[in-house]
Amino acid sequence: xxxxxxxxxxxxxxxxxxxxxxxxxxxxxxxxxxxxxxxxxxxxxxxxxxxxxxxxxxxxxxxxxxxxxxxxxxxxxxxxxxxxxxxxxxxxxxxxxxxxxxxxxxxxxxxxxxxxxxxxxxxxxxxxxxxxxxxxxxxxxxxxxxxxxxxxxxxxxxxxxxxxxxxxxxxxxxxxxxxxxxxxxxxxxxxxxxxxxxxxxxxxxxxxxxxxxxxxxxxxxxxxxxxxxxxxxxxxxxxxxxxxxxxxxxxxxxxxxxxxxxxxxxxxxxxxxxxxxxxxxxxxxxxxxxxxxxxxxxxxxxxxxxxxxxxxxxxxxxxxxxxxxxxxxxxxxxxxxxxxxxxxxxxxxxxxxxxxxxxxxxxxxxxxxxxxxxxxxxxxxxxxxxxxxxxxxxxxxxxxxxxxxxxxxxxxxxxxxxxxxxxxxxxxxxxxxxxxxxxxxxxxxxxxxxxxxxxxxxxxxxxxxxxxx
Numbered sequence: 001x002x003x004x005x006x007x008x009x010x011x012x013x014x015x016x017x018x019x020x021x022x023x024x025x026x027x028x029x030x031x032x033x034x035x036x037x038x039x040x041x042x043x044x045x046x047x048x049x050x051x052x053x054x055x056x057x058x059x060x061x062x063x064x065x066x067x068x069x070x071x072x073x074x075x076x077x078x079x080x081x082x083x084x085x086x087x088x089x090x091x092x093x094x095x096x097x098x099x100x101x102x103x104x105x106x107x108x109x110x111x112x113x114x115x116x117x118x119x120x121x122x123x124x125x126x127x128x129x130x131x132x133x134x135x136x137x138x139x140x141x142x143x144x145x146x147x148x149x150x151x152x153x154x155x156x157x158x159x160x161x162x163x164x165x166x167x168x169x170x171x172x173x174x175x176x177x178x179x180x181x182x183x184x185x186x187x188x189x190x191x192x193x194x195x196x197x198x199x200x201x202x203x204x205x206x207x208x209x210x211x212x213x214x215x216x217x218x219x220x221x222x223x224x225x226x227x228x229x230x231x232x233x234x235x236x237x238x239x240x241x242x243x244x245x246x247x248x249x250x251x252x253x254x255x256x257x258x259x260x261x262x263x264x265x266x267x268x269x270x271x272x273x274x275x276x277x278x279x280x281x282x283x284x285x286x287x288x289x290x291x292x293x294x295x296x297x298x299x300x301x302x303x304x305x306x307x308x309x310x311x312x313x314x315x316x317x318x319x320x321x322x323x324x325x326x327x328x329x330x331x332x333x334x335x336x337x338x339x340x341x342x343x344x345x346x347x348x349x350x351x352x353x354x355x356x357x358x359x360x361x362x363x364x365x366x367x368x369x370x371x372x373x374x375x376x377x378x379x380x381x382x383x384x385x386x387x388x389x390x391x392x393x394x395x396x397x398x399x400x401x402x403x404x405x406x407x408x409x410x411x412x413x414x415x416x417x418x419x420x421x422x423x424x425x426x427x428x429x430x431x432x433x434x435x436x437x438x439x440x441x442x443x444x445x446x447x448x449x450x451x452x453x454x455x456x457x458x459x460x461x462x463x464x465x466x467x468x469x
Contacts, residue, residue, distance in 0.1 A: 021159050028217030029153070029163050030170030032098060032146045035210035037174030038203045039109040040139060043131075044258075044391055045179050045265030045287075047112065048399070052409040054193050055115050057123060059407055063399025065128050070392030072136040074385045080144040081381025082234070092220030094145035094152055094377065101141040102211040106204035108134040113197040140384065142211070147380035151361050152220040157453060161305060161358035168354040169298045172291040174210070178203045179265065180288040187280065232373055240371040241378050246363045246449045250356060250379075251386040253314075256440045257353050258387035259394045263432035264290075266398055270425045274417055276335050289339055290346040297350025310359055313351045315444040320348030321437040325430075332426060345433065352440060362453055369456045372469045398428055 048066075051057045087093045111130045115123055150163045182199050189195035241247055268286060273279040297317070304313050324345035331337040360379055368374045405424035408415045463469065 020156075021154060021163070025153075025217055025219075026162055026166040027170070028213050029150065030166040030168075031210040032142075032149075032214035032218075033167045033171035034174040034177075035102075035207040035214070036139070036143055036146070037171045038178045038207040038210070039105065039134070039174075041175035041261075041265070042109075042178045042182065042200065042203070043112070043135060044262045044395075045175075046182055046269065048266050048395065049269045050113065050193075050196055051115075051127070052407075054196060055123065056409060057120070057127075058403070058409050059399045060403045061120070061124055062127075063396040063403070065124070065131055066392050066399070067396035069128070069132050069136060070389045072132050073140065073388040073392065076136045076140045077144060077381045077385040077388065078378075080140050081148075081378040082237075084145050084148055084377035084381075085375075092149075092152060094149040095215060095218060095220055097141055097145035098149075098211055099215040101138050102208055102215075105134070105138040105142055105211075106208045108138055109204050109207070110197060110200045113193070113200045115193070117193075135388070144377060144381045144384055146214075147357060147360070147383065148377045149218060149220065150357060151364050151376040151380075152222045153218060155222055157358070157362055157365070157457070158306070160361035161310065161355060162302065164357035164359075164361075165298055165301050165354045167357060168350075169295050172295050174207070175261075176288055176291050177206060180284045180291070183269075183280065183284055237373065237375060237378060240367060240373045241375055241382060244363065244367050244370070244379075246359075246366050246447070247379060247382060249443055249447050249449075250359045250363050251383050252443050253352060253359070253440060254356050254383050255386040255390035256436050256443075257349070257356060259390045260349065260433055260436045262391040262394045263398070263428065263436065266395065267425060267429040267432065270402075271429045274422050274425055275333065276338075278335075282335055286335075286339060286342055290342045293343045293346035294350045294353060297347045298354035301351055301354050305355075309450040310351075310355045310362075311444055311447050311450045314355055315441065317348040317351035318437050318440040318444060321345050322348075322434060322441065324348060325433040325437070329430060332430065349437070352444075359447075359449070362449055365453070365456055365460060366449060368469060369460055374469065401428065 048059070048062050051062045052059050084094050084097065087096065089096045108130060112127075112134055115126055150160055150167075153163065154160060178200075182196075182203075185199045185202070186195045189198050265287070269279070269283045272283040272286070276282050301313065324341050324347075327344070328338060328341040360383055364374065364376050364379050367379065401424050402421060405420045406418045407421040407424070408417055
């Protein structure tokens with residue numbers, strides 16, 4: 001660790017100004033992900049329940065929309081990565097997109113919950129268009145620049161880790177505000193489709209305020225004169241990205257965390273409704289408890305970061321997450337036991353969730369060292385492709401499994417689900433986290449970039465002193 005600290009000091013003194021980011025800047029940066037998660041948290045958790053049990057759409061229809069939309073998402077992320085790479089304004093490359101896209105993003109989020117009461121075909125196309133406008137276009141146009149911005153605010157790996165920690169401490173706040181409080185608010189406002197739209201309008205106003213705070217307080221300070229003199233062909237950029245082994249590692253790790261949110265967030269409302277027989281408060285309590293423990297775990301990461309490194313504490317946490325979920329198998333009908341095991345699982349999930357964006361920042365430096373090409377926006381764009389595709393596929397798979405199991409959609413009317421559907425809901429919630437976090441354990445065992453980073457940064461500083469990439 002002494003070598004790492006030495007490199008950090010060299011960067012601070014000799015290369016870029018203002019490497020030490022203030023507490024206020026870190027908080028403001030985290031507010032950006034709070035805003036994103038207010039909206040995207042709803043999309044990846046309660047939106048399926050809204051479409052099936054309040055609009056009355058077949059679960060298969062919802063799954064098709066979310067799966068097909070991932071094709072557009074993938075293209076949008078890559079395109080946005082190149083757009084950010086070529087953006088040059090007085091505010092920087094990534095920062096302006098946060099303010100430009102904020103209002104349209106919040107407006108379309110409300111539109112997701114204003115599905116017209118018409119025939120099924122028109123409802124399908126309404127959902128398809130609005131869902132893609134919100135997630136594939138506007139969310140992408142905020143989230144790719146937002147992730148990229150962390151690498152343009154500092155060259156320090158430790159400072160990027162701290163930005164990642166603050167980001168993932170504050171990101172769950174958005175999900176808590178939206179997801180945890182939505183069901184009680186919906187019940188308060190009349191427990192119908194209009195109540196959902198009113199709730200989403202409230203959350204969107206909050207999200208807009210968070211995006212403005214992020215834009216105003218975060219500044220881009222990292223520039224490279226060598227990049228201004230040289231234009232890298234698209235094919236060269238793509239080849240360098242796809243042959244960067246650590247890009248694939250971080251992409252899969254980020255996908256694991258996001259698919260976990262989707263699997264748990266989507267299946268848990270059904271689990272509470274049909275297995276715990278409570279659709280009023282149990283889901284909110286479980287989600288709030290798990291999310292709150294993730295925040296606590298993320299806050300603890302700085303205590304261990306310099307001594308053990310990102311990879312080691314993330315690996316330890318992933319193992320804890322697997323064991324905690326397996327422990328739930330001993331009593332799957334107990335709400336109290338679900339609460340206890342989800343708290344332990346969340347503590348294990350926290351390190352990877354908190355540090356994965358710091359890992360992506362290191363991937364940018366690794367790519368520059370190996371290929372002499374700096375690819376901030378493409379690394380983060382590729383990461384969002386992975387998690388969007390993963391969450392879309394996960395949603396579609398769950399929808400297909402529920403359909404095959406005979407799940408009956410409803411719009412307000414009470415229905416009796418077949419035992420096969422209830423069994424499927426149980427299996428999705430039980431086995432999904434086990435499979436996902438076992439995958440994270442394997443990937444982290446193979447991840448070696450932490451050990452190489454000090455040498456990489458030392459060589460990069462020498463190159464840059466000579467005006468080279």
